[in-house]
Amino acid sequence: MWAIFFEFLLGAVVAHLISRVPFLTFPRLRAWNVQFSPHPEHIYIDSHLIQRVLHMRAFYWLGMVFALIPLVFGWLSLAHGSAPIGFGMWTVSGWLLLSRLTAVISGEEHPWTKQLAMRLQLVKNESESENQCCPFSFPVWEVSAVRCTTCGKNLLNVPRPDLGRPRKDGKIRGFIRLMLTDGRPIVASEE
Ligand SMILES: [Zn+2]
Numbered sequence: 001m002w003a004i005f006f007e008f009l010l011g012a013v014v015a016h017l018i019s020r021v022p023f024l025t026f027p028r029l030r031a032w033n034v035q036f037s038p039h040p041e042h043i044y045i046d047s048h049l050i051q052r053v054l055h056m057r058a059f060y061w062l063g064m065v066f067a068l069i070p071l072v073f074g075w076l077s078l079a080h081g082s083a084p085i086g087f088g089m090w091t092v093s094g095w096l097l098l099s100r101l102t103a104v105i106s107g108e109e110h111p112w113t114k115q116l117a118m119r120l121q122l123v124k125n126e127s128e129s130e131n132q133c134c135p136f137s138f139p140v141w142e143v144s145a146v147r148c149t150t151c152g153k154n155l156l157n158v159p160r161p162d163l164g165r166p167r168k169d170g171k172i173r174g175f176i177r178l179m180l181t182d183g184r185p186i187v188a189s190e191e
Pocket of ligand 1: 133134135137138148149150151152
């Protein structure tokens with residue numbers, strides 16, 4: 001009985017990890033992060049950051065392609081190998097695909113949308129225009145909102161999601177936190 005349970009769990013964990021490979025690995029390479037302040041410091045709103053939000057969006061969708069791997073292997077394992085492992089893989093990857101598809105249909109948002117990139121671009125434009133909040137406008141993304149470091153004005157009420165920077169809360173703790181939150185912000189917006 002326990003053996004079956006552990007095999008199912010093993011399949012489920014493997015499928016969960018495989019579908020998160022793009023999000024967990026690619027953006028965290030050292031060469032990809034030299035232009036950003038290290039995690040968990042505030043991050044300056046510039047074109048690099050806006051590009052990064054769009055990259056995170058791409059990695060989020062690439063996760064669906066990666067979820068097809070455990071879906072196929074799970075099916076093969078169900079048919080020819082260990083049924084519990086196969087069922088575990090199949091359940092988790094199928095659930096991921098279904099939940100992301102239904103999220104699209106219901107209009108639910110993931111943390112790195114094109115709209116968010118556009119709103120950040122507007123904040124950047126405004127900080128460089130005549131409508132800037134103060135003469136030395138310097139917008140940074142804090143944990144709970146985008147704020148000007150000079151005058152402290154809240155410029156965009158969006159908590160900061162994971163931006164793919166290598167995490168400073170330790171490899172294991174950072175990894176577990178990412179696994180549990182899927183990169184979503186851990187605080188609510190200030191509204
Ligand atoms: Zn300001």
